[in-house]
Amino acid sequence: MTELSTAVPEKVEPPESGGPAGLRSIKRLMQATELDTRLLGMLGALAVIWIGFHIWSGGTFLTPRNLWNLSVQTAAVAIMATGMVLVIVSRNIDLSVGSMLAVVGMAMALFQAEILPDWIGFDHPLTWVLTLLVGLALGAIIGAFQGAIIAYVGVPSFIVTLGGLLVWRGVAWWMASGRTIAPMDSNFQLLGGGSEGTIGGGWSWIVGIAASAGIIALLINNRRQRRRFGFGLRPTWADTAIGVVGVGVVLGAIAYLNRYYLPERLAMRRFEEQGLAFPDGGANISLGLAYPVLIAIVVALVMTFVATRLTFGRYVFAIGGNPEAAELGGIKTRFNTVKTFALMGVLVAIAASVQIARLNAATSGIGQLSELYVIAAAVIGGTSLSGGIGTIPGAVLGALVMQSLQSGMVLVGVDAPLQDIAVGFVLVVAVAIDSYFRKRSST
């Protein structure tokens, strides 16, 4: 028997039954492109929310300025949600991320504002890197510590991290006796993405073009891999369509965000700094992608890679699908749990840097309730609380949905209590719809 004869292409069996012609061709399109229907559904929901608020707000929601702000506000929750996906997929939960954010944020603030200056002086060019490293290490240690109690002592993650939620919040207060630590190092502040903390229009285009090249390279590599083993290929038109749409969305988003310009006063100052005359008709200086957004995008890409291409990610899913099978397969499930929580801690540290940089201060109250937003983002993004199921892009979209709702309601002036009611309502409805479709598709 040759290798090829066992690897018969088995793609695109046209559905025998089912709906009218239109529905059927949509189904065929979906099958040919192998797109994730749940993700598409979420994109649809997001579109509805955006257009709805745009109309309701009298045309301000979808302005470049508002979308730019939305992107910055989403970053911190999105960063943490990518880690929460893996935690929840492995049948655990982390309720402590908000309090951990406060401890790590507080530690980084103290380190750069009160400890480092004694050694290397104020505004040293290395301050931001050293601070970040301290934060990442601390996040990893706290995460690994909680993970070790869960894995080796056998206390359920719900309890360990519920304890963590209380303990770390208290520790954050105790670290500075409740003081507010400010200001942050001037380079460090850029991580928060103020008007200075962006990469500018030109670099945004470069990022966009690199991303486009990445999409095309992935599609080509995928075809090459499948051909190498003689598997059925996606039709060429489907791959082309995915490529065109993907590149179009990336470049379109960059073009649109780049239309958010620096306010005139700040633009003028920037010209002055460079010793140039400010043009009479005004100048349009694009802010471009904010650093926290760039960080969130990189985190999402790296985490997708970790979840789908590395054995660690495969094991997280295996443990979530069937812990006993994972154990019998020879996987070191306990150590894997420690690694999962350590990774969550690192992501909390990244989010904490973004947060304190944006506030230009740290208090023991930062990150309050963010555990709930992070968990909600992951769950709205299709992560199943019973474990084994979830995607990183889904969680990022979930974070975007949550933030869009909140920002939109602020924009149109919904009362704060009503905002909470709406977000809570959407969370439950989203999961209800998701589990309805999941049940239908599995039978």
Add this chain to the structure above:
Amino acid sequence: MTAETMPRTPLVEMRDIRVAFGGVHAVDGVSIDLYPGEVVALVGGNGAGKTTLIKTLSGAHKCDSGQIFVNGEPVSIDTPRDAKEYAIETIYQTLALAENIDAPGNMFLGRELKTRFRTLDDSAMESAARQVMGRLNPKFKNLKVPVASLSGGQRQSVAIARAVHFNAKILIMDEPTAALGPAETDQVNELVAQLKAEGIGIFLISHDIHDVFDLADRISVMSQGKLVGTVNKADVTKDEVLAMIIMGIPPGQATESDLEQLHD
């Protein structure tokens, strides 16, 4: 002395194995062995301790006391990884599949193929899975879906494929045909014969006395955690084995009336 009569070392020898769960003596001083190219059937009623016994060999849990020898060497098997080191592969009664992962992912769980960049080589794993599956269950081609959406028989072929792919020297099959239709059962039985011919030693746990008599060279009978006895298939009748299973009567001691009782 010819090669036939020379005392060979057994592939596996388990000596005086004991496992207790709380007060329950699930396995109570059982000794069994297995030679290359031999099929030893392990039979006994529900809860007799068969699964528990072989799990001490596959590294799924430790025995409280007793010794295991592989190729005559005393070994300690504490984890599933240890067992795999000795080329012991197991098809578990529960199949031990991660429901959310596809067939190739499950086949290679814990032993993934990697690219030179240390990332998962899914294409290579899929290709290997198709090759094994072409031999085991050629009709099953839908490999890239989570095993949760597979039929019982397909899931069982995934579990079997996993054991076969990694070139086991010692194969443990805990009721491998329990979820299979007659055609697939025949396929598995054929596979057992084929693997045996390749010199692999097989512990086969089964409740089907006909399959046992078709495939096994020797039969070890367990009852309530104890070994009733081990017999050569050629020396006994099905009724005698049934008497061992049901009444716990040691081999050769069943009387005519005992055997008649079986058929009441």
